[in-house]
Amino acid sequence: MKKSVLRILGVALVLAPAAVGFAQKKKPTEAYYITKEEVDTVNKQPGVDRTIRVYDIGDQHFSVGIIHRGSTTAPAAPAAAAAPRPANAQPPANTQACGEQVAQVPPGLSSGLYHAGQTEGYYIVSGEGMIVTGGHIVNGRTSAPDAEVTTTLNGPSCSGRIGGNDVVKRMVKTGDIVIIPAGVPHGWAEIKDHVDYLSFRPSSDVLTVGYEHPSLKKK
16 A cells, blocks of 8 residues: 555656646636737837737747838838848858858849748738748848847848749738748838838747837836
């Protein structure tokens, strides 16, 4: 009898950590809300890609952000991807070559990038522009570990120029939705005045649950 009790206690001790881990992974029991006023508040802040909040949806994290891109004819280049570097410039520190490496980059290619493990959904809330998707990255570089937009918001990424016969250029406007699977290059070829869009990003490990844009934090 004593041996049986000890055996049962031993099994319980072995299973206890797994049971605790299972118990800690609870499914959400409530919905999450982001008001228009909160979106507008974040969209007034400086920057391009601004995460509003990151939520726990059970088996994944889910981030929602508001992105603003100005005219591509403005003096400041949009931050959709790495800006072109002079031919003799040194690669950024802590990056590696990615995509197709060629000796001569064909003219007229748009800047762009892809995210290795992050899918994105866009809902255009104002403005319009020509988005470029598909193809492959030419003479790309991986994101540096401290690159905020690529590593903090989207995980490891590859930035460069978008080339290939399967590139798609399409005008999008207010009310349109774009879904970009992980690994698909994307960027903007033309933005007349501006384009603002909500971004939806499901991920298992990008950003931290509970993150909230500083402009929304209660004083």
